[in-house]
Amino acid sequence: MKPKKNRTRTQPARIRSTNRSAQRHSKLVPYLTHHLQMLIASLGYLSRSPVSSLMTSAVIAISLALPAGLYVALENAMKISAGWDGAARISLFLTPNTQLAEARALADRLRLNTQISRVDIIDRDTGLKQFQQISGFGDAIKFLDENPLPHVITVQPYDDRQNPDKIVRLVETLQQEKQVELAQLDMQWVKRLYTLLDVARRAIWIIGSLLGLAVLLIVGNTIRLDIQNRREVIQVSKLIGASNAFIRRPFLYTGLWYGLFGGLLAWLLVAVSLGIIAQPVQQLATLYYSDYQIMGLTPGDAGILVLASCLLGWLGSWLAVGRHLKDIEPS
Amino acid sequence: MIRFDNVVKRYPNGFEALSRASFHLPRGQLAYLTGHSGAGKSTLLKLIALIERPTRGQIFLDGVNLNNVPNRRIPMMRRKLGIIFQNHHLLSDRSAFDNVALPLVIQGYRHREIGKRVRAALDQVGLLSKEKAAPITLSGGEQQRVGIARAIVHKPTLLLADEPTGNLDPDLSREIMALFARFNQFGTTVLIASHDLDLIRITGHPVISLNAGRIERNELQMHAE
Numbered sequence: 001m002k003p004k005k006n007r008t009r010t011q012p013a014r015i016r017s018t019n020r021s022a023q024r025h026s027k028l029v030p031y032l033t034h035h036l037q038m039l040i041a042s043l044g045y046l047s048r049s050p051v052s053s054l055m056t057s058a059v060i061a062i063s064l065a066l067p068a069g070l071y072v073a074l075e076n077a078m079k080i081s082a083g084w085d086g087a088a089r090i091s092l093f094l095t096p097n098t099q100l101a102e103a104r105a106l107a108d109r110l111r112l113n114t115q116i117s118r119v120d121i122i123d124r125d126t127g128l129k130q131f132q133q134i135s136g137f138g139d140a141i142k143f144l145d146e147n148p149l150p151h152v153i154t155v156q157p158y159d160d161r162q163n164p165d166k167i168v169r170l171v172e173t174l175q176q177e178k179q180v181e182l183a184q185l186d187m188q189w190v191k192r193l194y195t196l197l198d199v200a201r202r203a204i205w206i207i208g209s210l211l212g213l214a215v216l217l218i219v220g221n222t223i224r225l226d227i228q229n230r231r232e233v234i235q236v237s238k239l240i241g242a243s244n245a246f247i248r249r250p251f252l253y254t255g256l257w258y259g260l261f262g263g264l265l266a267w268l269l270v271a272v273s274l275g276i277i278a279q280p281v282q283q284l285a286t287l288y289y290s291d292y293q294i295m296g297l298t299p300g301d302a303g304i305l306v307l308a309s310c311l312l313g314w315l316g317s318w319l320a321v322g323r324h325l326k327d328i329e330p331s
Numbered sequence: 332m333i334r335f336d337n338v339v340k341r342y343p344n345g346f347e348a349l350s351r352a353s354f355h356l357p358r359g360q361l362a363y364l365t366g367h368s369g370a371g372k373s374t375l376l377k378l379i380a381l382i383e384r385p386t387r388g389q390i391f392l393d394g395v396n397l398n399n400v401p402n403r404r405i406p407m408m409r410r411k412l413g414i415i416f417q418n419h420h421l422l423s424d425r426s427a428f429d430n431v432a433l434p435l436v437i438q439g440y441r442h443r444e445i446g447k448r449v450r451a452a453l454d455q456v457g458l459l460s461k462e463k464a465a466p467i468t469l470s471g472g473e474q475q476r477v478g479i480a481r482a483i484v485h486k487p488t489l490l491l492a493d494e495p496t497g498n499l500d501p502d503l504s505r506e507i508m509a510l511f512a513r514f515n516q517f518g519t520t521v522l523i524a525s526h527d528l529d530l531i532r533i534t535g536h537p538v539i540s541l542n543a544g545r546i547e548r549n550e551l552q553m554h555a556e
Contacts, residue, residue, distance in 0.1 A: 235420075237437065243406045
């Protein structure tokens with residue numbers, strides 16, 4: 001829109017030249033130019049009141065950082081538990097007087113069972129070593145006179161999720177073996193964990209949707225105030241023939257910018273929060289003999305976050321403009 | 332160019348601003364609209380600019396029956412008009428150049444074309460040197476001339492002016508009226524609402540007088556006869 005300074009003027013002014021449409025044959029370039037101008041102009045508009053723009057973006061960011069942060073937490077929980085996926089394992093604790101050879105024989109027999117996919121044997125010495133390593137009672141165990149652990153056979157059944165009853169029956173059969181003191185199904189708690197994660201996932205969706213709605217309202221309200229502040233511009237523009245799309249455009253771009261800044265800020269908030277948490281999490285993991293490292297937002301997730309934020313900003317603005325632009329007519 | 336056919340405008344509060352008004356302003360004509368405040372001048376202009384819709388009767392603008400123009404087509408109709416306001420309605424946050432450029436931007440003119448036309452329009456009103464000035468730094472007469480430049484920059488077929496000299500001293504008013512006469516000489520149809528009867532007398536253009544919503548005297552008819 002700004003004229004170049006050093007341009008030579010053509011012809012003295014003649015306002016009623018006849019050739020009206022010839023220079024306007026292509027409207028696409030001016031149209032795109034105008035979009036670009038509005039994109040930049042709306043950014044300029046925001047930069048004129050940086051504090052309030054930043055505050056609006058911050059409110060959007062906080063609203064989005066909360067579900068995004070919860071999502072990251074859930075993803076981490078899923079990743080930790082992913083190793084246990086399908087872990088319907090049956091542990092057979094053998095009677096204390098069972099010899100290793102007998103245990104091996106039983107294991108071989110179980111391998112022939114068509115319901116069983118995998119059989120492992122943990123002899124009592126290995127069991128003790130593992131227990132020493134994992135439990136943290138290593139020193140205490142040294143004081144024991146003899147190994148208190150029995151041999152253990154772990155059995156992994158086929159098809160565990162679809163047919164929980166079948167597994168329960170298998171456990172019952174295994175319990176009948178005379179060397180087996182206790183047949184224990186290690187599935188219940190995994191089931192509970194998965195159910196809990198499922199509940200958490202849905203809760204996050206609900207929280208996310210509600211806060212997304214909040215973002216719509218925040219942007220809508222901010223844009224409504226913008227519209228009122230620019231009442232005069234709107235009236236004058238309407239009077240000289242501006243279409244509704246033309247008048248809407250700067251506001252839509254303003255909403256888009258709010259969304260973009262809010263989204264980027266939300267990403268930053270999540271990243272910083274994870275940075276703060278990462279170290280204690282690692283310490284906690286070390287205490288559990290794990291080298292687990294907390295996982296942040298993947299670039300894809302972050303992209304979706306920012307994109308969703310932009311969309312919400314645009315949509316919130318669109319709703320506000322649709323509602324309030326009609327009210328402003330020239331008088 | 333404009334034809335009013337028994338136009339009635341009654342506001343929701345029952346006030347009848349226009350009563351069975353009929354007149355015809357031919358293409359290329361300049362006419363004045365006079366009357367006391369409240370006589371219906373502004374209402375008449377608002378009906379032409381589609382700011383208000385008539386309660387009864389028909390208005391034709393450039394051959395188009397305005398009753399048949401749906402709301403979404405209003406912007407397109409308004410682009411045929413150049414409207415000048417008493418308080419000029421300039422946007423204070425942009426320069427004179429950008430104010431004048433607004434109708435062209437709205438209509439999607441190319442950048443180069445906009446620069447050329449805006450300067451031509453500013454030249455017409457004698458303000459070429461002030462293109463970068465903010466409206467607030469201009470005098471009342473200059474602001475009004477920027478408003479006029481904005482109204483003519485897109486070469487409207489009809490120029491409407493609502494009390495364009497309302498806030499100006501007599502010398503400036505004469506200057507502004509002379510400007511309108513010049514646009515008219517170039518072929519633009521012009522309708523000026525004004526209560527400045529002395530000024531109107533000396534220009535010698537036909538006058539439509541409104542009184543309490545009725546057309547009391549229509550010199551256009553006499554011209555035609």
